[in-house]
Amino acid sequence: MSPVRVTWRRTLGMARSLYSNAIATAGFFAGAAALFAFNLESLEGGRVHLAAVWTVSVAPLLPVLAALYGMDSWSDERRSGRVDMLLSAPVRERDLALGKFLGVWTMTLLAAAVFHIVSLVSLAALSPRLLSDASPFAFLPGFVALALQSALWSAVAVWASALFRHAAAAACATIALLSALPRGLWLAILAWAPQGRISFGEMPLDAQAFDMASGVVSSGTVISYLILTGVALFAASKAVASVRLVGRGARGMRFSTLVAVALSFVLAGLSIALAVRLDAKFDAPLGGPGGLRFSARTRNILEEAHGEITVTAFLSRKDARFRPVGHFLRALGREAESVGGVRVNLRYVDPKWDLGAAERLIRMGVEEDSLVFERGRRMTWISLRDGYGERICASAVLRVAMPPQRRSVYWTTGHGECSFEAYGNWGMSDIARDLMSDGYRNVALDLTGDAQVPSDCALVVVAGAKSEFSRVETGRLENYLRQGGRLLVLLNSVDAGGVATMLAGWGIRPTAAALSGVRTLSGTDVIVSEFSGHAIAAPLRGSQIVLERPVAFLPSAAADAGVGADRIEFSPLATAGGACVAAVTERGAGAGDDLEIRPTRIVAVGDVGFVMNGQLAARANANRDFFLNCVAYLSGTDAVTEAGTEADRLVSGMDRQRRVRFILVTSVAFPAAVFLVMVLMVAGRRRRE
Numbered sequence: 228m229s230p231v232r233v234t235w236r237r238t239l240g241m242a243r244s245l246y247s248n249a250i251a252t253a254g255f256f257a258g259a260a261a262l263f264a265f266n267l268e269s270l271e272g273g274r275v276h277l278a279a280v281w282t283v284s285v286a287p288l289l290p291v292l293a294a295l296y297g298m299d300s301w302s303d304e305r306r307s308g309r310v311d312m313l314l315s316a317p318v319r320e321r322d323l324a325l326g327k328f329l330g331v332w333t334m335t336l337l338a339a340a341v342f343h344i345v346s347l348v349s350l351a352a353l354s355p356r357l358l359s360d361a362s363p364f365a366f367l368p369g370f371v372a373l374a375l376q377s378a379l380w381s382a383v384a385v386w387a388s389a390l391f392r393h394a395a396a397a398a399c400a401t402i403a404l405l406s407a408l409p410r411g412l413w414l415a416i417l418a419w420a421p422q423g424r425i426s427f428g429e430m431p432l433d434a435q436a437f438d439m440a441s442g443v444v445s446s447g448t449v450i451s452y453l454i455l456t457g458v459a460l461f462a463a464s465k466a467v468a469s470v471r472l473v474g475r476g477a478r479g480m481r482f483s484t485l486v487a488v489a490l491s492f493v494l495a496g497l498s499i500a501l502a503v504r505l506d507a508k509f510d511a512p513l514g515g516p517g518g519l520r521f522s523a524r525t526r527n528i529l530e531e532a533h534g535e536i537t538v539t540a541f542l543s544r545k546d547a548r549f550r551p552v553g554h555f556l557r558a559l560g561r562e563a564e565s566v567g568g569v570r571v572n573l574r575y576v577d578p579k580w581d582l583g584a585a586e587r588l589i590r591m592g593v594e595e596d597s598l599v600f601e602r603g604r605r606m607t608w609i610s611l612r613d614g615y616g617e618r619i620c621a622s623a624v625l626r627v628a629m630p631p632q633r634r635s636v637y638w639t640t641g642h643g644e645c646s647f648e649a650y651g652n653w654g655m656s657d658i659a660r661d662l663m664s665d666g667y668r669n670v671a672l673d674l675t676g677d678a679q680v681p682s683d684c685a686l687v688v689v690a691g692a693k694s695e696f697s698r699v700e701t702g703r704l705e706n707y708l709r710q711g712g713r714l715l716v717l718l719n720s721v722d723a724g725g726v727a728t729m730l731a732g733w734g735i736r737p738t739a740a741a742l743s744g745v746r747t748l749s750g751t752d753v754i755v756s757e758f759s760g761h762a763i764a765a766p767l768r769g770s771q772i773v774l775e776r777p778v779a780f781l782p783s784a785a786a787d788a789g790v791g792a793d794r795i796e797f798s799p800l801a802t803a804g805g806a807c808v809a810a811v812t813e814r815g816a817g818a819g820d821d822l823e824i825r826p827t828r829i830v831a832v833g834d835v836g837f838v839m840n841g842q843l844a845a846r847a848n849a850n851r852d853f854f855l856n857c858v859a860y861l862s863g864t865d866a867v868t869e870a871g872t873e874a875d876r877l878v879s880g881m882d883r884q885r886r887v888r889f890i891l892v893t894s895v896a897f898p899a900a901v902f903l904v905m906v907l908m909v910a911g912r913r914r915r916e
Contacts, residue, residue, distance in 0.1 A: 230319075234326020235333070238300060242334055244912045247394075251295035252338055253902035259285050259342055260893035267879055268886065275877045277357055281346060282369035282440035283433050285339055287406070289373060290380045292338060294401035297331040297384025298394040301467065321464040324385060328460055332381040339373055345897055353889050356769075356880040369440030375452040376436065380405055382459035389466035443554045447506030451499045458495040462488045508550065510557055521562050523766065525621040529562060532569035532628035538620075539574040539599040541588055542611065546596070552615055556598075559620060569628060602627040613660060618851075622664040634685040634862055636662055637672035642725055643693030645717075645835055647671075652841030655690060658854055665855065667862075674700040679707075685862035686713035691835030692725025701729055708733065711815070711825030713861035717835035718778045734786035734795040734812035735831050740779035742804030746882040753777055754882055755803040761811060763830070763856045764800045770849035771880065772801065773842070778833030779806040786812065800830070801853075808833040809853075811860075830857045848878070 242248050263284035270280055343366065351358050384401045391397040413430050435448050465484050538559075540552055553575070560571040576584040578595050591606065593599055598615055599608040600623040607626045609619055638647050647659035647669050659669045672680070672687065674696070680687060680703065687704065696704070704726065708714060716726055721737045730737065746754040756771040758764035782797035793814065800809040814827040836842055837850045881889065 230322040231326045231329065234323050235329040238327050238330025239333065241299070242296065242330070244909055245299060246906065246909055247295060247299070248334075249902055249905035249909060251292055252905060253898040255288055255292045255338055256342055256345070256901055257894050257898040258288050260346070260898070261890070262287070263346060264886070264890045264894065267877075267881075271877055271879055276365075276441055277877060278366045278369045279437050279440040280877065281343070281366065282372060282436050285342065285373060286376060286433055286436040287410075287430075289335060289339070289377050290405035291402055293331060293335050293377055293380035293384045294387075294398045294405065296334045297327075297381060297388050297401070298398035299388065300327040300331060300385050301388040302391055302394040302397050319464075320468040321460070324389070324460055324464040324467055327388075328382050328385045328463070331384055332378055335377040335381055336374060339370070339377070343370070345893060349889055349893050350879075353885045353892075354879045354881045356878065366440075368442055368444065369436065372436045372439035375449060375456075376432065378456045379452050379459065382456045382463065386459050386463035386466060389463050438550055441551070441554065442510050443508060443550050444510070445506055445508050445550075447499075447503040450502040454495050454498050454502070458491050461491050508553075510554055521559075521617055525617050526562065526566050528621045528625050528628075529559075530566040530568040532624055534602060534628070535570045535572055536624060536627060537572045537574060537599075537601045539576055539584075539588070539601070541576045541578065541585070541593060541599055541608075542596045543579060544575070544577050548596075548611060552598070552611070555615060555620075559617075569624065598623070600624060600627045609664070618661065619664050622666070626666060634666060635668040635670050635681070635683045636686055636688060636858065636862075637670050637680065637684050638688045638690060639692065640671050640673050641675060642689075642696065643691070644725075645690040645839065647690075650840065652839065652844075653836075654840050655838060657840045657843050658838045658851065661851065661855060662858065665859075667858070674703050679703060680712065684712070686715055686858065688715045688717070689725050690717045691719045693719065694725070695728070696726055701726065705729070705732075708827050708829070711827055713827070714829045715857055715861055716829065716831045717838075718831065718833055719835050721778055730829070730831060731783040732785055733814070733827075733829050734783055734797045735810055735829065736781045736783040737831070737833070738779050738781055740777055740804075740806045740808065740833065742777075742806055745804040746884070748773060748883055750883065751775060753803050753808070755801045755808060757802045759799050759801070761798050761800055763811065763853070763860045764809075766856065767849050767853060770852070770878070772837065772850050772853050773848045774803070774808055774832075774834040775836050775842075776834070777803065777806075777808040779808060780810040780831055780833065781807070828861050830861060832857070 263281060266280045266284050347358065380401075383405055384397075387401040387404070388394070388397040391400065409432065410430055435445070438445065439448070465488050469481060469484055538556055540549070540556060542549060542552070553573075556571075556573050560573055563569050563571045574584075575581075576588060578585045588599060593608045594610060596611045597608045598611065598620070599606065600620075605627045607623050609615065609623055613619065638644065640646075645653065645655050647655045648671075650656045662669055667685065670681075672678070674680075684707075687707070704712075704714070714726075716730065718725070718727060718737060721727070721739055727737050742753060746756075748754060752773050752775045754771050754773055755777075758768050758770075780799075786795050786797040788795070795812050795814045798811050798813075799807040800811055802808065809830070809832045811828065811830045813829075815825075832853075838854045843851055
């Protein structure tokens with residue numbers, strides 16, 4: 228049996244007899260689980276992959292775990308004097324150091340693998356939606372990133388243990404070098420230059436793990452970790468060899484050893500600089516929720532569009548968004564190729580290096596840090612400040628590939644409505660921007676005076692009016708509806724005013740919601756997951772919307788009372804606790820084709836805050852999609868919006884009760900059980916010895 232294997236097995240055997248490893252393992256499980264639960268909640272709704280969330284939850288704790296596992300690898304040998312006996316054997320120091328390293332690395336990877344299994348099992352029980360179509364390879368790139376990082380941490384831990392006689396000193400030195408120092412420096416840099424913060428990880432080490440877990444593999448990053456691991460192992464072997472070099476006669480040997488270690492670090496630095504300079508990136512093919520997926524709406528748009536579209540990423544290659552943006556655009560191009568529709572050609576223009584192409588874009592009015600979509604002479608661009616997600620990019624493809632449409636959404640004003648121009652948490656600028664991305668214009672509508680509903684109106688939105696409309700305003704709105712108008716009403720409460728009293732004549736009667744057995748996220752809101760088969764709601768089946776104390780709707784006496792073109796049909800869209808919280812009525816639907824009458828459509832939703840900026844930013848749900856589907860149905864573009872929720876969003880589907888259960892199981896119960904089992908194993912092993 229080789230000395231490396233013997234040392235590896237001996238290191239694993241010694242680890243089973245240390246109480247400190249029981250504490251380290253249980254603490255790692257508890258900390259990683261708590262961080263994973265926190266990241267799941269805080270990042271829900273974002274364009275983040277589950278594999279990336281899990282990876283960056285584990286990565287910050289691996290240096291601490293490796294330091295605690297490796298602190299006794301050499302310190303105990305030096306303190307007890309066994310190191311002299313080991314070095315007297317005909318075994319090379321590098322074999323001993325390599326065996327110790329493999330033992331620490333194996334324990335670190337085993338702990339990460341066990342936590343991975345526990346996380347997946349817990350999610351399968353409490354959030355099956357996240358794992359419904361998970362690919363077995365979705366987490367592989369993230370685990371490879373953790374393996375590379377833990378290899379470096381383990382090598383440094385073995386090196387530090389060889390330098391100190393006391394295990395605690397070795398652990399403190401390792402934690403300070405691997406965790407406290409780099410994160411402290413990063414926080415200092417952020418305090419000095421806040422613009423250095425990247426979109427997800429606040430630390431380059433976390434960003435590297437995040438990129439690889441997302442499928443963006445960097446050759447420079449992989450080579451750098453391998454080089455640093457090798458240098459740390461070389462330094463560890465030299466530190467072990469220096470134990471033999473005692474006395475005044477060995478000064479020259481000790482000095483040459485230090486010089487050799489210093490030169491190895493210099494060579495490593497030069498090699499890493501070369502690897503980063505020649506860095507090559509490629510996308511790992513991920514499937515399921517770990518990789519990029521696209522909704523039915525995006526696939527339909529890509530399939531219906533034909534020809535070629537050029538997408539230009541107009542941003543610096545040093546920008547932190549360059550890699551994720553490129554990863555997303557390449558996935559969009561592959562999706563377009565798979566559906567057999569439009570061909571997407573990708574270009575990258577760096578404002579500082581590609582001067583000719585950059586000047587052309589600037590003359591066209593394009594700002595830096597944007598994505599430009601071109602087809603022939605038609606062009607549109609989106610700023611990366613507003614995002615570059617699936618819905619925005621699909622809408623940009625639609626604008627350049629399809630004939631232009633002039634449609635306006637009119638928002639009533641003067642009654643305390645929420646403003647589509649307000650950018651605070653209580654405003655609706657985010658959803659208004661989504662409407663603009665879909666080709667609509669947002670216009671304020673004041674029905675007082677001599678104002679009428681304009682002829683280019685696709686629909687009228689009454690967003691949470693607090694005071695009643697006057698009789699003149701109501702009359703003008705009624706006249707618009709009788710001519711086939713479209714109305715979207717968002718109610719604050721049953722008696723909130725606005726057009727609530729007018730709705731009864733159009734088949735909808737608002738009422739107080741008596742909800743029972745509903746799920747909640749915060750305790751005051753209501754999770755709605757029961758959708759009807761209507762064109763608005765059917766694509767959202769399997770998703771959920773979140774409403775805050777919603778108003779319920781019942782059909783009024785006017786519903787189903789008329790005949791022919793005067794018949795008003797009431798249809799529920801979404802229900803919660805047995806109450807209808809969103810409904811639609813349509814007048815003249817049956818006679819529309821024969822008499823060429825444009826049917827009147829009204830959609831009422833029992834909450835106005837569900838599409839406010841603060842709610843859209845804080846929660847992962849289908850609120851945005853539900854609103855946009857309502858707008859599409861009312862404006863007559865149903866087929867374009869039969870989409871459902873964007874598929875690349877992180878949506879766990881866990882309510883507050885399930886989140887608490889997930890935290891208790893993964894952060895408390897499981898670590899406690901592991902600690903108890905390991906303590907009993909250590910106690911039994913010591914009794915036998």
